[in-house]
Amino acid sequence: MSTRFYNTKSRKKEIFVPIKKGHVNLYTCGPTVYDTAHIGNFRTFIFEDLLKRYLLLKGYGVTHVMNLTDVDDKTIKKSVAEKIPIRDLTNKYIDLFHSDIKKLKIIPADHYPRATDHIAGMIEMIKSLIEREFAYITDDGSVYFSISTYADYGRLANLNFELQQSTERVETDDYSKDNPQDFTLWKAWKDSDGEVFWDSPWGRGRPGWHIECSAMSVEYLGNHFDIHCGGVDNLFPHHENEIAQSVCATGKEFVNYWLHSEHLLLDSEKMSKSLGNFYHVKELLAAGYTSESLRYALLSTHYRSKLKFTNDKKHEAQKAVSRVQEIYNRLQEYVTDYADINGSANRVPASEDFIKALDDDLDVAGALSSVFDWIRKTNVQLDTKTLSEMDATNGIAFLLQVNSIFDILKFDLSIPEEIIQLAKERTQARKNRDWQNSDRIRDELYNLGWNIEDTPAGAKLKQR
RNA sequence: GGCGUCGUGCCAGAGCGGUCUAAUGGGGCGGUUUGCAAAACCGUUUUUCAUCGGUUCGAAUCCGAUCGACGCCUCCA
The missing domain is CATH 1.10.10 (Arc Repressor Mutant, subunit A)
Incomplete structure (x- = not known):
């Protein structure tokens, strides 16, 4: 069966066809590294991990790029407040980010480009936008993208800017823009930016947030690539703006499939730094989650559904994970000469259902139900000793296949x-x-x- | 004000017009097994899908209204 993904662009499930046969170019929006990422952020990163693992299981080569936003208002503010050079500050949080990635057993991206290492590319792109008259320079030396020059602006987010009433905030927000909804490509330097600036044809300043993803995705993956992911909150304005910039600067198609993951909720509210209701990976691991059970808790709800993160989740995830681990161990013991026999997941009927479910826009719930159903039946066969050794080794192969997606098994079981x-x-x-x-x-x-x-x-x- | 998502059994969560007396996981209860446990298995909690109407031979699934929850329109995974 063919792969189908829900594409935000069309608001429909579409059959997935990569640009280049057998290979997928994947760009995922990464963290802003002025603080520790919370599990709401990791819900998205772990969804992207699931997506990538699925593509790998289907035999695709995957080139995965995740940006690290290491300059923005909050980052500058913190570096000034704490009197730490911005690079030292962001280095610290990048290290923490990588350590959490590792704890959650997320397969690292191929590239983690940092915004501040790619200012030149951003400047080039802004130049191109000005030349093509999609952008304009204001008196203070800032550069804005003019949304009225791009007819499709708002299409991804399904927002109509012609009919849109300006919200109070937008009205009072800015002064020098042609249109209040125009967004920044280049921000002119202010006193409060301190040491943080780069030289540009428009004077000292720094890039706007959205341009980094456009410039870096084009640099690593080309003008036109397969999949771009992020949390729903990036849909607008971030991804909308990326499309506008990239399409207008290169004159080419930009992204074929946009996949967005839903929020993680705590007490029915979105988990976010600004609301102050968040958990860090480290805290949860200290509170009794294992890497495996936390992965399971974050993965077992479909990525387009809101995930209510409650206390019951821990117990439920641990039980489910140990059920899988249990049968894996049982099968290993059951098979005496495992090394001599080559098991194959293809010979386990449940494997077909498992993959078929994932084919349908990563239907994790369906995939897991086929796994657990198989586990119960296999346990019966183990209890009654009616399982053939061949089926046992095939079963192990199936579990390894399942594990290649969820990564919830432990193999190092050394005992003190x-x-x-x-x-x-x-x-x-x-x-x-x-x-x-x-x-x-x-x-x-x-x-x-x-x-x-x-x-x-x-x-x-x-x-x- | 505009755009959008969602409301399923004790809880979480599938379900994409008939195979639904609703998959799967968790919890409670009872049982098989065990020195007792644990694990595993079996049964039970489950004629019910927010409410009210409509379409249809047939609806949890489609349409409309109502109520409720949430998100985006502004930095945010």
Whole structure:
């Protein structure tokens, strides 16, 4: 079955066809690095990870670019307030970002271009826009994009600017613009910008926010590429403006498929830094989530639905993840000479359903239901010992396929010596039918973070 | 004011006109199993899909209205 994605451009699911056969160029809007990204941000990044992993599973090569916005009002303000050079400030948050990416097992992008490393390209693009008369320079040395020059402006966000009433904010906002909705390509330097400026044909200043993505996507992926992603809040004005700039500057098509992920909600409200209702990855890991359960919690709701992040999610995600881990371990034990047999996911019927669900605009819920359905049936076969070794190895291959999408299995299951010792003591106590001691040790292990399960094959240790 | 999304069983969440007496996960309860647990499995919580009308042989699914939640129109994943 063919891949279909919901394209914001058409507001419909469309069959996905890459520009170049077998390869996908993917651009995803990255973080503004003046602060730690919260899990609302990571919901989007993890959706993009899912998308990429899916494309890889389908056999595409993927070139993935994620920008890092390392200059904007907030960044400058913070660097001035904390008396830290802007580069030092952003370096700090970029490092934190990469460390969170790693904790969430997100496959890194191929390129993480920083806005401030690509000022020259932005200036070139602005020049081109001025030459083609899509942009104008104001007295103070700022450059604006004139939305009236681009007929399709507002098409992506489905906003009609002819009929639009100006909101109070827009009216009072600016002075020198031709049209209040015109947006900045280049911001002239002000005192409050301090040391932060670049020279340009229009004087000292810095780039507007939107131009960086246009300039960097074109540089790394070409004028015309396949997929551009971001959170819904980037739909307007950011992506709308990107389209206007890129199309007008290059005269070419820009992006074929726009995919937007919905918000993560906390107490029915959008999680955002300005509202102050956010969690960081680190906090959640400290609060008992594992990388795997957090991934699961963020992935198990469809990317175009709002995700209500509640306390119940943790338990639910942990249970679901351990269910998958459990059967993986069971199958590994069941198959004695796994290395000698080549399992194949293709021979597991559930795999077909799994992929078919993902083909339909990344229907994670459908995909997971086929996985869990298969898990239950396979557990029955394991209980009754009616599973063939071939099916067991195929099952392992299927689980690895599932894992290539969700990445929720742990493979390093090494157990500390101290824990093994305690388990041995408990086994001895059980042999002596000393239930009191054996239960005491079990409690002790539990407190150390380990569960112990007695099976016909002996006691098994599992990290909680 | 404009644009848009959504409202499903105890909770989360699929469902894209018949195969829906609603997938899947979580919780509660009961059971099989176990020294007791855990894990696994079985049953149950489930004739119900915000409300009211309409279209249709047939609707959770399409249309309209109403109520409610949320997002965008302004920096924001």
